[in-house]
Amino acid sequence: MSTRAFQRIQHQANLLSKAPRIIGANRGFATMAITTDTKNYKFNHSMLRVKDPKASVKFYEFLGMTLIKRLQFPEAKFDLYFLAYDSPKALSHGNSTFDREGVIELTHNYGTEDDANFTVNNGNKEPHRGFGHLCIAVDNIAAACNRIEQEGYKFQKKLTDGRMRHIAFALDPDGYWVEIVSLKISTKGADDPNEPTEASATDPKTYRMNHTMIRVKDAEKSIKFYTETLGMELFRTVKQSAAGFNLYFLGYPGTKGVPESGFTADYEGLLELTWNYGTEKDENFKYHDGNSQPQGFGHICISVDNIDAACERFEGLNANWKKRLTDGRMKNVAFLLDPDGYWVEVVQNERFADKENF
CATH class of the missing domain: 3.10.180.10 (2,3-Dihydroxybiphenyl 1,2-Dioxygenase, domain 1)
Known part of the structure; x- marks a missing residue:
């Protein structure tokens, strides 16, 4: 993948080809009968880029969270850490990673922890609020x-x-x-x-x-x-x-x-x-989406009962896409764009598919 694409997409989209910002374009879908019900959807996680994963994981574990999954992508030089409340008193105790709500995903791009000048955009400072x-x-x-x-x-x-x-x-x-x-x-x-x-x-x-x-x-x-x-x-x-x-x-x-x-x-x-x-x-007013420079917040994510059917439904609603399910090399995630340009990842809830996503 080109350096330009790598810098543009970040996180899981580091593995993706660039996707145009198109509204309502057609794409092929499986002809099998598939359905989706938004009653089964979950607001699964929020992604933040972090400088030093050791320090960040320690902080969120101190707040009582558990590291429930770590995904490593050494070829793309980044790792993902998923943390959530998982004690017997937690709402989603024992659930799989994408069959729960209230998850925090930390994205670490290799080398940032050794860069004294590296900082993230926390989203609360002008002119980069969002x-x-x-x-x-x-x-x-x-x-x-x-x-x-x-x-x-x-x-x-x-x-x-x-x-x-x-x-x-x-x-x-x-x-x-x-x-x-x-x-x-x-x-x-x-x-x-x-x-x-x-x-x-x-x-x-x-x-x-x-x-x-x-x-x-x-x-x-x-x-x-x-x-x-x-x-x-x-x-x-x-x-x-x-x-x-x-x-x-x-x-x-x-x-x-x-x-x-x-x-x-x-x-x-x-x-x-x-x-x-x-x-x-204000026609000129715009919030920072976290994915253009300077970066920080990456996206929110919903998990769905049937990702093919869900994406077909979004297509029928003329949703604005950052990445369709069929774009790029990763065929198990899609990204919508909300009215402010924030990224909304769409993933399969493993409970309905009976298999892990990654």
Whole structure:
């Protein structure tokens, strides 16, 4: 593969040929009867590029996650690390890698750990804002934050900073923001009155990888894409009119169903869309997708019951493709583009195929 293609695609797409950005082009499909049901879909993972995988894996393991899979691609000089909550108390305990939600995929390109000048784009600095943060929900937020601080990790916002005393933002080794919220948090955004305000005990095995936040230019277009094209449901809307932005939390109901009264803290696999008022009216406004330079966030990923049928459905909906299933050498992954150009990977859920993807 050419150096140009390698630099352009990254992650698994390092193995792919360039794919044009085409809407609604035809492609051949198997003639066998195949079906897909979005009720079976899962928001599987969010991918971040990291400088030093040892430091990053250590951080997320400290937050209670387990390294559930490692994929090595030495010929393309990168490795992938998949982490998730997998204790007996976890929602997806024992499930295969792509039959779960709340997974974090870390992509390491060889040599970055030895480059003193290498840094990733964390998505929160102008002019390269786009991806915002990951979020974990914890049993005791004061104790959890105290534990993280005692380990020597830094914070973008401590629990006691500012007016919002019910959330904190830790920083991972690359400077990505990790929001920390309480599993007991109310829909109004206030601490549960029964939760101790002083740090006491916390059990990382009870934590949830709750959501991934990305900023979007046009909330209406983005919500339509994630609900109508990807089959998610809008679980909760938080309007902050005085501050000029809204938050939208979407996800797949799965076996848990739609959360009552918007209570989403104990869920995994949620997508938070942040919309700042007025951006949709600015023709020149654009968020950074994380895959053009400077790189950082790579993509989100959904796993589906039948990848051929799912991709045929997306084709019928005139979805915008980065890579069709038939493009390139890797025939087991596809990439859609959302209205802001963020990449959405599509993979097969192994539970429905009865075989591993990789």
